[in-house]
Structure formats: C-alpha cells, structure tokens
Amino acid sequence: MAVAKLNLVEVQFLQEQYDSVLMKLIDMKGFHPEIASQFADSVQGLSVLNRENPYTDIIHRMEEVRDKYKLGIAYQEESDYHLNVIQSDTFFCDIVEEVNRIEKVKEELQVMKHENEATISQLEHMINSGLDFDRLFACHYLQIRFGRLPVKNLEKLQYYGIQEFFFKTFHQDAKEAYCMYLTTEMKAPEIDNIFSSLYFERIRIPEFVHGTPDQALQELIAENQTADQYLVALDNRIMELFNDNLAELNHIYSKAKRLDATYEAQKYVVIFGDTSAVYGFCEVKDAERIKASFEEIEDVHVEIQAPFDDARLTPPTKLKNSWFIRPFSMFVEMYGVPSYTDFDPTGLVALSYIFLFGMMFGDVGQGIVLSIVGYLAYKLKGMKLGEIGIRLGISSTIFGFIYGSYFGYEEFTTPLFHVMDSNNVMTLLGAAIGIGIVLILISIGCNIFLNIKHKHYAELICSHNGIAGLIFYIAVLALVGNMMLGLNLPVGGTFYILALIVVPVVLIFLKEPIEHAVEGKALFPHGFGGFFTTAFFEMFEIILTFVANTMSFLRVGGFVLSHAGMMLVVYTMAGMTGVGSIWYFVILVFGNIFVMCLEGMIVGIQVLRLEFYEMFSRYYEGKGRPFQEIN
Numbered sequence: 001m002a003v004a005k006l007n008l009v010e011v012q013f014l015q016e017q018y019d020s021v022l023m024k025l026i027d028m029k030g031f032h033p034e035i036a037s038q039f040a041d042s043v044q045g046l047s048v049l050n051r052e053n054p055y056t057d058i059i060h061r062m063e064e065v066r067d068k069y070k071l072g073i074a075y076q077e078e079s080d081y082h083l084n085v086i087q088s089d090t091f092f093c094d095i096v097e098e099v100n101r102i103e104k105v106k107e108e109l110q111v112m113k114h115e116n117e118a119t120i121s122q123l124e125h126m127i128n129s130g131l132d133f134d135r136l137f138a139c140h141y142l143q144i145r146f147g148r149l150p151v152k153n154l155e156k157l158q159y160y161g162i163q164e165f166f167f168k169t170f171h172q173d174a175k176e177a178y179c180m181y182l183t184t185e186m187k188a189p190e191i192d193n194i195f196s197s198l199y200f201e202r203i204r205i206p207e208f209v210h211g212t213p214d215q216a217l218q219e220l221i222a223e224n225q226t227a228d229q230y231l232v233a234l235d236n237r238i239m240e241l242f243n244d245n246l247a248e249l250n251h252i253y254s255k256a257k258r259l260d261a262t263y264e265a266q267k268y269v270v271i272f273g274d275t276s277a278v279y280g281f282c283e284v285k286d287a288e289r290i291k292a293s294f295e296e297i298e299d300v301h302v303e304i305q306a307p308f309d310d311a312r313l314t315p316p317t318k319l320k321n322s323w324f325i326r327p328f329s330m331f332v333e334m335y336g337v338p339s340y341t342d343f344d345p346t347g348l349v350a351l352s353y354i355f356l357f358g359m360m361f362g363d364v365g366q367g368i369v370l371s372i373v374g375y376l377a378y379k380l381k382g383m384k385l386g387e388i389g390i391r392l393g394i395s396s397t398i399f400g401f402i403y404g405s406y407f408g409y410e411e412f413t414t415p416l417f418h419v420m421d422s423n424n425v426m427t428l429l430g431a432a433i434g435i436g437i438v439l440i441l442i443s444i445g446c447n448i449f450l451n452i453k454h455k456h457y458a459e460l461i462c463s464h465n466g467i468a469g470l471i472f473y474i475a476v477l478a479l480v481g482n483m484m485l486g487l488n489l490p491v492g493g494t495f496y497i498l499a500l501i502v503v504p505v506v507l508i509f510l511k512e513p514i515e516h517a518v519e520g521k522a523l524f525p526h527g528f529g530g531f532f533t534t535a536f537f538e539m540f541e542i543i544l545t546f547v548a549n550t551m552s553f554l555r556v557g558g559f560v561l562s563h564a565g566m567m568l569v570v571y572t573m574a575g576m577t578g579v580g581s582i583w584y585f586v587i588l589v590f591g592n593i594f595v596m597c598l599e600g601m602i603v604g605i606q607v608l609r610l611e612f613y614e615m616f617s618r619y620y621e622g623k624g625r626p627f628q629e630i631n
Contacts, residue, residue, distance in 0.1 A: 003344050004318040004627075007287040008305040011278040011294050018049065018269070018276070020297045022262035023081065025278060025630065031290055032316050032627045033268040033280040040270060042312060049269035049276065054085045055260040058092065062253050065096065071242055076254045083255040092252065095245055102234050102241075109227045109234075115206060116220045116227075122146060122203045123220070125171035125178035126213035133209050133216060143188040145195070147202040148176045156198060165191045265630060281307065281315055281627070307340065315340040318627035325350035327387035335612055336622020342450060345620055350391075352439060352615070353607055358395025359435075360559040360603045363567075365407035366596050367396030392604075403560075407592050408567025419564040429557040436553025437477060439615055444470045447619035458518045462511035464542045465618045468504040473546055475500035509539050549614045556610075559603055566595050 009031070013021050025033065036048040066073040136144055154177055157167060165183040172178070183191040209216045242249070270277050282290050291302040307315040317337045319329050321344070328350040338344055358367075374389020400406065404415025418424055444465050451460035460466050475496070482489045490496075507514075512531065513523040524531045570591030577583040616622075 002320050003338060003340060003342070004320045005284045006281045006307045006315050006318065006340070006627075007284050008307050008309055008313065008315070009280050009282055009287060009290060010303045010305065011280075011300065012303070013276055013297070013300045015271075015274060015276060017297055017299060018051075019259075019262060021276075021278065021294070021300060022265045022269070023258075024294060024297065025268065026261045026265050027631075028290060028293065029629060030286040031280050031282050031629060032318075033265075033278055033630065034313055036268055036270040036278075038312055039279070045272060047271045049266040049271055051263065051266060053260060053263040055083075055256040055263065058085065058089050059253070059256050059260055061096075062092065062249070062256075065099075069238065069242060071249075072246060073249055073253050075257050076250055078251065078254050078258065081255050081258045083252070083259060085256075088252045088256070091245075091248065095241060095249075098241060099238050102238055106231055106234050109231055113224050113227050116224050118203075119206055119209060120217060120220050120224075122178070122205065123209075123213045123217045127217070129168075129170050129213055131213055132211065133205065133213075134211060137207060141185060142182050143185055143191075144180065144182045145192070145200075145202055146180045146205050147195075147200050148178050149195070149198060149200045151175060151177050153198040160194055163187070163191060163194065279310070279313065281313075283318065314625065316627040317624040319344050319346060321346050324391070327384050327391070328353060330384050330388070331608060331611065332622075333626070335616055335620065337624040337626045338620070338622060339624035341454065342621070342624065343446070343453075345446070345616070348442070348446070348615075349611055353611060354391055354395045356435070356556060356607045356610065357392045357603060358397075358399040360556055360607070361392075361396045361563060361600060362399030362403045362560065363405045363408065363563070364397050364400035366592065366600075367393045367398075367400050369393070369596065370396060370600065403564070405564070405567070407588070408564075408570055408595070410564075419560055420568065425561070428560055429554060432553050432555075432557035432560075433550060435556060436550055436610075436614070439553075439610075440473070440549055440618070441470070443615045443618040444473070450619060458511065458515040462507045462514050464508050464545075468507040469542075469546075471500055472504035472508070475504075476546070505539070508542060509535050552610065552614055555606055559599070559606065563595070563599055563603075566599060567591075570595065 011021065011025075025031070040046040040048050062073060065071065151172060151174065154169075164187050165181050167179065167181045169177050169179045181191065181195065210219075268278050268280070270279070287304045291304060294300050294302050317340050319332075319337075321329060325347050329346045331349055331353070332338070332344070332346050361367075371390045371393025374386040374391075374393055377383040377386030377389065379386075401413075402416045403419050404410050404413050405419075406412045410418070410420070417428075419428065447463070447465040448460060448467060448470065451457070451463070451466060462468050464472075475491075478489055478491045481487055482491050512535065516523050516525070570588065574584045574587040574591065577587060
C-alpha cells in the first residue's frame with residue numbers, strides 16, 4: 001500500500017550508438033522513459049532524434065499479404081537483428097511478383113467463368129428450341145437479339161404486327177419471358193426502339209457459342225469445371241510458393257518489427273551536439289541493474305539521480321501493493337493515479353470496499369458462487385474484476401454466516417443478526433451511519449496527513465477536511481448523539497459551542513484570506529463583499545455536505561434489507577408452486593441468479609460511489625502520471 005520510490009536515470013551516449021541503446025531501451029523492464037520533446041521545447045539547441053524509418057513500408061506490405069493469404073508470418077525472437085532492407089525487400093517483392101502473375105491468370109479465368117455462367121443462365125432457357133447458333137451467327141443481313149421481356153408486355157406486340165421482325169419465345173414464367181427477335185439491318189434501329197419501349201432486356205450470346213443450345217450448354221459447363229480445377233491448382237501453387245519461403249519471410253518480418261520498434265523509440269532521445277541522452281525513471285532497487293545493463297554498450301554512461309533533480313520532470317507513480325489488495329488498484333486508477341508525493345489509497349479502498357460489499361450482499365451460498373465465478377473469470381479470461389470478485393465473495397460469505405442466509409434461506413441455522421426482524425432495523429441503520437462516520441473521519445485524517453506531508457499549513461488548519469472540519473464534525477456528532485441516544489456527555493455548554501463549533505466554522509469561513517496571508521498576497525483580491533458572499537454560500541454547502549455524506553451511508557443498511565426482501569419474494573413465489581415441486585426448484589435457481597446479477601451489480605456500483613464521492617472527494621486528487629514501460 002505504497003508508492004514505489006524512484007530514481008531519475010540519465011543515459012548518455014554517442015550518435016553511433018543509437019541502434020544499440022534503443023535496442024536495449026525497448027527491452028528494458030522496470031524503466032519509464034520520458035518524451036524528449038519536454039527538453040527540446042524548453043532549451044534552445046536541443047532536438048529530438050528523428051530518422052526516417054526504412055522498415056515501416058515492408059512491414060505494412062508483409063502484413064497485408066499475411067492477412068490476405070492467412071499466412072503464418074509472425075514475430076519471433078531472433079539472435080541477430082541485422083537486416084539488409086534492400087535485399088529483404090527484393091526477396092519479398094520477387095515472391096509477390098510471382099504470386100501476382102498467378103493472380104492475373106486467376107482473374108482471367110474468373111472473367112471467363114463469369115461470362116460462361118451468364119451465358120449458361122440464358123442457354124438453360126433455350127433447351128429444345130431447335131436453334132443453331134452457327135447458322136444464326138453466319139447471317140450477314142439479319143440482326144438477332146436475345147433477351148427477356150416482361151410477360152405483361154407480350155400482348156402489346158400484336159399492335160406492331162405490320163413491322164418487319166420475327167419474334168420467338170423460348171421460356172416463360174409468371175413474370176418474364178426469355179425470347180429472341182430478328183430483323184433486317186435497315187429496320188434494326190426502329191425495331192430495337194419498339195422492344196426497348198416494352199422493357200426488353202437484352203442478353204448477349206457470345207460468339208464463342210457453337211451448335212445447338214444443348215451442345216453449347218454442355219461445352220460451357222465442362223469448360224467451367226476445368227477452370228475450377230485449374231483455379232484450385234493455382235491456389236495451391238501460391239501457397240506452396242509462400243510455404244517454401246515462410247521461414248525466410250518470418251526472419252525478415254521479425255527483424256523488421258524489432259528494428260521498427262527502435263525507430264518508434266526515437267521520441268525518447270534528446271540530441272545535443274555529438275552527444276545524445278535518454279531520461280527516465282526506475283525503482284531505486286532497479287537503478288543499479290539498469291545502469292549496468294546500459295553500460296554494457298561501449299561509450300555509454302549512466303547517471304543515477306534523485307527523482308526531483310530535474311525540475312522539468314515530474315516523477316510518475318508506480319503502485320506497490322500486496323497480492324490481496326492489488327486488484328483494487330483498478331478502482332483507484334479509474335479515479336486517477338496518485339501523484340508521486342501522495343500516498344496510495346488502494347489499501348483503504350480494498351478494505352472498505354470488501355467490508356461494505358459483504359455487509360450489503362451477505363449470503364453464504366451466493367458469496368461462494370461469486371467467488372467461484374470470479375476465480376473462473378480471472379483464470380480463463382484474465383479479468384482483474386474476477387480477482388476482485390473472489391475477495392468480495394469471501395466477504396459476502398462471512399456476512400452470510402452472520403445473517404444466517406444460505407441462498408436466501410434463513411432458517412438453516414440460527415443467525416447472529418436477523419435482518420428481517422423489525423427490532424433490528426434501527427440497529428442496522430444506526431450501524432450503517434456509524435460505519436459512514438468512521439470512514440469519513442478516516443478520510444479527513446488522510447487529508448490532514450497529506451497536508452502535513454506537503455506542508456500546506458493553511459489547508460491543514462482551516463479546511464473543512466482539515467483540523468477545523470474534524471473538530472466541527474466530531475463536536476456536532478457528539479451533540480446529536482447526546483440528544484438522540486441520551487448519552488449524558490458533557491457537551492452543549494457555551495464554551496463547548498464557542499470552542500468546538502463556532503471557532504472551527506470561522507476558520508473554515510476565513511480559509512481563503514488566511515491562505516492569502518500565508519502566501520503574502522492581498523487578503524481580499526476581489527473585495528470583501530465578493531469574498532463574503534462566496535464564502536457564505538460555500539460554508540452553507542460544506543455543512544450540507546457533512547450531513548449528506550453521513551446520511552448517504554444509510555444506503556448500506558437499505559441494501560441489506562433490500563437483499564433480504566428480494567430473496568423473501570423469491571421464496572414466496574416458489575412456495576406458491578408447492579414445496580418440493582420441479583417449479584419450486586426452478587424458481588429458486590433462477591431467482592437466486594436474478595438477485596445475484598441485479599443486486600450484485602447495483603451494490604458494486606453503490607459501494608464504488610461511496611468510495612469516490614463520500615471518501616475520495618475529501619482527501620484524494622488523483623493527478624499523478626502512471627509509471628509506463630515501453631512494452
């Protein structure tokens with residue numbers, strides 16, 4: 001439950017060592033490099049390494065070919081990453097050129113097949129028509145048109161009986177008639193115009209069709225079958241070509257990917273004259289290892305510095321948590337990573353989240369199922385939420401024993417605390433408020449600790465989340481508790497009111513001018529009137545926030561009752577079908593699944609809301625940068 005201590009590392013090297021250093025950099029574990037532009041933009045004469053990448057194009061083309069042909073080209077670790085780009089590109093292009101020649105033959109076959117298929121679809125309607133294409137196509141003075149005509153327009157042809165054309169129908173269905181007409185060359189334009197007005201759709205019969213429709217059909221089908229066989233052979237030839245060269249292609253691709261990564265890492269290299277440098281952060285325990293690793297390269301020098309030695313850089317944040325609370329860092333990162341000088345709230349989040357969820361969703365059977373589902377989600381899918389589910393399920397199981405609830409059945413054992421007992425409702429709600437008060441006090445305590453650490457003394461004393469707010473909140477709670485519970489505490493006197501309520505309120509009210517005084521600024525830069533109006537409404541909001549934050553924890557008790565109530569409904573509905581019947585068990589199973597899915601999700605969201613709005617808002621900013629390695 002801490003932020004890892006870091007060192008600033010400066011790696012200095014000569015220009016001829018670019019590739020060696022960058023190769024080492026992209027493999028370096030536990031190192032967070034800084035973007036070089038942060039330095040180049042602030043100091044004249046510095047620049048960022050920017051060499052043209054010769055590997056991007058060949059990688060892109062190889063990936064296109066890999067995806068198109070579904071090849072097994074993939075990155076593999078190599079012992080040597082030297083690559084002659086020109087030779088490799090030539091080798092790859094020769095293979096692709098040969099494949100393209102085969103593809104061109106395939107395209108020509110596909111065009112032929114498409115033409116044949118279009119002709120076959122027409123010839124199928126001309127079987128037994130008695131036509132002879134050789135004789136028809138030998139006519140020099142006649143124009144022949146094949147096509148289809150809407151059936152509803154066939155009758156309209158009688159109006160053109162005086163025109164000089166011959167019309168014949170081959171096949172007719174409900175909508176279309178496959179047909180032909182012929183006429184003289186002189187009359188062809190006029191007759192074509194007539195048939196066009198009747199929505200005649202022409203289908204061209206290629207000149208390579210010979211004999212009768214039956215003979216031509218058989219020839220075209222046989223030709224397409226031969227083409228299909230040849231296409232398969234061509235596909236096999238392409239795959240053989242790639243497979244024969246796959247090992248070399250993998251070598252080229254792996255080396256190019258590796259070297260490409262070094263060019264991507266150029267953005268971390270600062271150039272000043274003949275010397276270059278890479279800056280970054282690492283954990284203190286890793287500093288010597290990283291220094292030794294870089295200095296294995298000739299003419300490379302590494303300096304290890306304190307994290308704030310370079311004012312231009314803000315150290316990133318690397319969280320270090322135990323195995324139990326580590327998964328809950330996901331929730332912290334959703335809100336924002338803590339800054340390097342803040343503390344990591346993951347431990348507090350983990351403990352409070354597990355406790356509140358278990359209390360709100362207490363059931364032995366459902367808790368065990370939740371842990372099992374979480375375990376499977378983590379093991380099979382690698383879901384961090386699954387790890388959280390394991391821990392939440394254990395908490396739910398523990399509270400389930402306290403409530404005596406086993407898949408909603410509460411008569412299996414004698415509960416330590418019976419949720420549905422009307423005498424326990426106020427106790428439950430009071431406990432929820434008490435838990436909320438404790439968590440709010442812990443949150444204020446965290447903020448006080450951070451302000452002491454950062455030496456923000458005005459914020460420490462005068463903030464509503466500082467000492468003044470803590471005293472005010474405890475004093476008001478003591479007054480309310482004394483009145484409602486009859487505790488007979490020595491509270492309520494004039495001194496008590498003045499010292500523990502009025503003075504803290506005044507300090508909170510005057511927080512802004514006190515901060516200005518500490519910083520040596522004008523007390524009321526926008527005038528006293530503007531300050532008073534703003535501070536008055538802010539003070540009113542602060543008091544409401546204390547009340548709202550405290551009462552918000554009533555939802556904890558409310559969901560305990562809600563969970564028990566929903567399971568009571570499930571058992572009531574199941575009992576209506578007859579205890580022991582098949583439907584009784586069906587309703588129990590699906591009822592439990594429904595309650596687990598619906599209420600489990602709602603409770604998870606509500607607890608997260610309490611974490612973010614009632615606790616984080618008091619002490620946590622989340623303005624840090626995450627520690628990120630290159631890989």
